[in-house]
Amino acid sequence: MRARTGTIQTWSRRSVLGAGLYSAALLVPAFHELAGRAEAVRAGRTVRIGDGDVATVRRMTDKVAEILDEIGAGHARPMAAAFLANTVGPYLKASGPERVRREMRAAAADLVYLTGWMAMYEDRQGLGQRYYVKALRLAGEAEDHVTYCRTLRGMSLQASHLGYGPKALELADGAAAAAPPAGPRLVAFLRGQQAHASAMVGDRRGALDRLGETEAALARAEDRRDAVGGYDEAAYFFHEAHVRWCLGDGEGSVRSLHRSNEARAPEEREGRLHCLGVIAERRFRMRHVEAACGTWHTFLDEYPALSSARGDAHLTALLRALRPYRALPAARALEERARHIAALKVT
Structure with missing residues (x-):
């Protein structure tokens, strides 16, 4: 995938093996720090969430993203869905400082967006759309413009995947319009989808202009990729391939797809x-x-x-x-x- 791209620390086979190494310095939390909390959350009783709970949701999102890359959405999506139902849902109902509750909604929106992306590519289109709508609501409640526009862009990708060019362009343009002032990597993430959608509706000039803006923004991006909503050379060449194909350049499309795979990290299976x-x-x-x-x-x-x-x-x-x-x-x-x-x- 990468609808999100990123170098992330996760549950890969390597990390599982590494976790088997004994660490004498490992700090083990006391039983009283843990007992009852997970049960209280699962039971829906009032608990207070803190920064550590937000960090847990974000770490889990990163881990699910890595599992998706390495062994596929068929394994990663059920894990994400179970975590959303059993942990994130109760966290969203818990009490806590308003800042923390807002950050929890933003963290949940990222995971819901990723789960929707996986459902889409597992051909559970209705389910994927429902996840996307929920991600939009959570992002709005969190006042998280970045995740909101990222989710709109994901909905555009779904529309293009299903062949709805005009809707894909409407959503891609909506995502770009909703985006706050942002770094060049997010700009590339949004412009690339606009290029693809423009090509689908036969707007050659618009597609090539947006593709040029994507390339220019990516060239300015810092050397860092995010687990969710990231964008890199592999994603750029994949968009370039779609634009070329829609505009009738089959050979150029295949060349761009090869370049996309050449740019992928080994774990992006x-x-x-x-x-x-x-x-x-x-x-x-x-x-x-x-x-x-x-x-x-x-x-x-x-x-x-x-x-x-x-x-x-x-x-x-x-x-x-x-x-x-x-x-x-x-x-x-x-x-x-x-x-x-x-x-x-x-x-």
Whole structure:
């Protein structure tokens, strides 16, 4: 994904192994500091939240984002949904200083936005939209303009994903209009989606102008990426690929997709898999069958390790695209491998 991009400390396999190392200096909280608090929160009894609770929600958001990248939304989204229901929901009802309660709403909005993004790409479109609307409400209550416009941009992405170009542009422009004065990375995040949506409605000039603004803003951004709502070179090239495709430049689109994957961090496996699927599908549509088969084999190398509805959809598209080409040895071999991997994943 990255609808959010970021270098974050999380529950990856590396961190789990690292956590197994004994630390004599580890500070262990006393039982009386912990007992009853989690039960009280789950039971909905009045508790007071503090800065540490806000930090917990933000850390959990970062961890879910990393799990999403490494093993897919199929694992990350249920974890996020459970945390929202069991912990964040009660926190939002708890008492505390108004500043802390406002920050809790802002932190919750980020996690709800991320959960909506995952639902969207797990093809739970209605659910994703409901999460987005809830994120908008929380961001508004928190007076968090950044998360509000970020969520509008996510809704634009969903509209573009479903093929609703005019709605995607309306939401992308709304996100840009709602944004407060912000750093160049957020500007790039918003302009990139405006470029994509403009291309979808055939506004070539607007798409290229917005894409140029995206590139210029990204060049000015500090060397830091956020776990949620971040934007980097991989995201830029992915947007560039969509603009080129919508404007009729298939070869240029495939080149941009390759550049997008080259720019991804190694742990961004979910995003890499999706990008490979898009490359292969576009090559098939351009009748570059052998090149498409080569990309599909790379896709199949990575597919089994992820729980991803996007990956499943790409596999379905692969099998459908191969039918007219079964006379070709490369296509037959690819179809046999794809069906074998699909059967193993089902079992």
